[in-house]
Amino acid sequence: MDHILTVQNLTKKFGYITAVKDLSFTIEKGNVYGILGPNGSGKSTTLGIVLNVVNKTSGQFSWFNGQASTHEALKKVGAIIERPNFYPYMTALQNLKLVCKIKDVEEDKIEEKLELVGLLDRKDSKFRTFSLGMKQRLAIASALLNDPEILILDEPTNGLDPQGIHQIREIIKTIAAKGTTILLASHLLDEVEKVCTHVVILRKGEKLYSGRVDSLKASFGFFELKTSDMDSLHSFLKENEHFGEIKIENGLLTAFLNTELDPQKLNKLLFENGIVVSHLVKRKESLEEQFLELTKNAKA
Amino acid sequence: MIRLLHIEFIKLWNNRASKILIISYFTLLTSIALFAAIKFDIGPIQFHLADQGIFNFPYIWHFNTFITAFFKLFLAIVIVSMMSNEYSNKTIKQNLIDGLSKKEFILSKFLTVISFSLISTLFVFVVSLILGLAYSDYNEISIILTDLEFLVAFFVKLTGFFSFCLFLGVLVKRSAFALGFLILWQVFEGIVRGIIRWKLFDGETTDVIMGFFPLQAMFNLIKEPFSRLGAVQSVVNQIGEELRLDYAIHWYEILIVLVWTAIFIYGSYAILKKRDL
Numbered sequence: 001m002d003h004i005l006t007v008q009n010l011t012k013k014f015g016y017i018t019a020v021k022d023l024s025f026t027i028e029k030g031n032v033y034g035i036l037g038p039n040g041s042g043k044s045t046t047l048g049i050v051l052n053v054v055n056k057t058s059g060q061f062s063w064f065n066g067q068a069s070t071h072e073a074l075k076k077v078g079a080i081i082e083r084p085n086f087y088p089y090m091t092a093l094q095n096l097k098l099v100c101k102i103k104d105v106e107e108d109k110i111e112e113k114l115e116l117v118g119l120l121d122r123k124d125s126k127f128r129t130f131s132l133g134m135k136q137r138l139a140i141a142s143a144l145l146n147d148p149e150i151l152i153l154d155e156p157t158n159g160l161d162p163q164g165i166h167q168i169r170e171i172i173k174t175i176a177a178k179g180t181t182i183l184l185a186s187h188l189l190d191e192v193e194k195v196c197t198h199v200v201i202l203r204k205g206e207k208l209y210s211g212r213v214d215s216l217k218a219s220f221g222f223f224e225l226k227t228s229d230m231d232s233l234h235s236f237l238k239e240n241e242h243f244g245e246i247k248i249e250n251g252l253l254t255a256f257l258n259t260e261l262d263p264q265k266l267n268k269l270l271f272e273n274g275i276v277v278s279h280l281v282k283r284k285e286s287l288e289e290q291f292l293e294l295t296k297n298a299k300a
Numbered sequence: 301m302i303r304l305l306h307i308e309f310i311k312l313w314n315n316r317a318s319k320i321l322i323i324s325y326f327t328l329l330t331s332i333a334l335f336a337a338i339k340f341d342i343g344p345i346q347f348h349l350a351d352q353g354i355f356n357f358p359y360i361w362h363f364n365t366f367i368t369a370f371f372k373l374f375l376a377i378v379i380v381s382m383m384s385n386e387y388s389n390k391t392i393k394q395n396l397i398d399g400l401s402k403k404e405f406i407l408s409k410f411l412t413v414i415s416f417s418l419i420s421t422l423f424v425f426v427v428s429l430i431l432g433l434a435y436s437d438y439n440e441i442s443i444i445l446t447d448l449e450f451l452v453a454f455f456v457k458l459t460g461f462f463s464f465c466l467f468l469g470v471l472v473k474r475s476a477f478a479l480g481f482l483i484l485w486q487v488f489e490g491i492v493r494g495i496i497r498w499k500l501f502d503g504e505t506t507d508v509i510m511g512f513f514p515l516q517a518m519f520n521l522i523k524e525p526f527s528r529l530g531a532v533q534s535v536v537n538q539i540g541e542e543l544r545l546d547y548a549i550h551w552y553e554i555l556i557v558l559v560w561t562a563i564f565i566y567g568s569y570a571i572l573k574k575r576d577l
Contacts (some may be wrong), residue, residue, distance in 0.1 A: 053576070095381075
């Protein structure tokens with residue numbers, strides 16, 4: 001298997017605070033990864049360590065199966081951490097040329113990448129005249145200059161207006177469609193849910209989950225039901241082998257499934273047993289609910 | 301190496317403030333030629349600086365390297381800000397993420413320092429050579445080539461000083477504070493000299509000890525040239541005194557500055573390596 005990044009038992013302490021605790025995960029080629037976690041859960045620190053700007057306290061990480069030193073490997077990586085950082089007195093084009101020099105790549109991709117992020121007409125404007133959304137898009141263009149094997153984005157839509165967020169997401173989707181491996185750190189769950197195939201979930205520097213997004217959401221879903229006679233509905237479902245946990249909140253009964261069950265079948269079954277429902281919806285938990293569930297459990 | 305220099309060049313040359321400072325610095329270096337034009341003509345008193353022998357070989361090497369070394373402050377500002385701007389713009393972080401190693405980063409700055417010193421030395425060499433050929437009383441090749449070690453000292457002095465500025469830029473991260481620190485350090489060396497002289501040793505020992513402090517060591521490389529002037533010497537002789545100062549450049553003085561340079565550059569690297577950005 002092609003491992004782009006392997007992280008083993010990584011730990012980072014800032015004084016007496018442990019920002020990252022014994023973290024291990026691997027990034028494989030071709031997938032879109034999300035690192036999820038509330039603010040201060042160690043996402044940015046983890047990315048900082050593998051990107052050579054934060055010193056680790058203990059543990060290891062290696063790029064591309066450990067074949068290259070970190071700074072050589074970084075030339076094949078495109079990364080944006082937090083705010084876009086460029087020389088404010090230089091134009092977009094000059095800044096990108098400088099990045100080309102640092103990454104040791106030809107300058108012929110500049111126009112193409114500026115086109116991709118929609119900044120080609122502003123290429124001769126100074127960086128300091130750009131809006132935040134434009135700065136962020138320039139950062140993406142810069143990260144793509146070397147056609148990276150992996151693109152690392154840390155909160156790419158932070159602080160942007162809805163239009164900017166939409167633009168960035170479209171760009172990410174375009175890049176992902178080309179088969180580039182992407183590592184996206186975010187606390188915005190729907191963002192991760194929409195784009196990523198795999199997730200690593202962190203809380204207080206510890207890994208809670210890592211694996212496919214679908215297997216995180218692997219439950220069979222649940223039914224939301226309403227009827228005039230809630231008690232008989234409740235006792236009926238309790239006896240049924242399909243259902244596990246059942247709870248009633250605000251006159252709405254939520255029953256979690258243990259096995260696959262078709263809503264039509266359930267409706268029929270209930271009707272045959274003399275229960276007529278006024279409300280029947282089958283739903284699956286969103287990533288957000290899963291995430292909250294996970295982080296809540298970890299607290300206990 | 302060319303790549304690293306080129307990277308620094310792009311950063312510096314596109315910054316208007318740096319560009320203006322660099323240009324004015326080299327203009328000033330050239331302007332030392334204007335000394336030749338100083339000429340008083342007040343009735344019976346005629347004074348033409350060029351005739352006073354300051355452009356005589358080999359004295360001119362000493363005089364010009366001493367005077368032009370003061371202009372280095374212009375480049376000091378450029379160097380301090382080229383380092384601290386990387387921190388305030390956070391571009392140092394981006395540079396590292398983009399694949400520059402910390403070693404390469406410091407190396408690119410150090411190479412810039414070396415280039416600045418080298419170009420300055422060349423400039424002073426050419427300007428002095430032209431001035432000397434125009435005004436010197438002696439034009440024999442052997443005399444022209446004497447005392448060229450002043451140019452070596454000039455180069456080492458600038459490299460040492462700029463490395464100090466670079467180090468302060470890394471340490472303090474803010475250009476204004478770093479320059480303030482530089483002045484503070486100068487004051488500090490003065491105070492230390494005062495204390496040593498007052499409480500501990502006689503004048504000679506104090507000078508030896510002070511010779512190990514970075515700024516004093518750099519200053520010691522090229523001693524003041526004025527008392528060496530023919531006019532000054534003859535005045536002193538008339539009063540019946542004799543001035544015997546040691547103007548020569550000693551190998552240990554060069555060594556001290558080189559050691560400081562190494563400490564500053566390695567120190568910058570060590571700080572950068574240890575810091576979380």
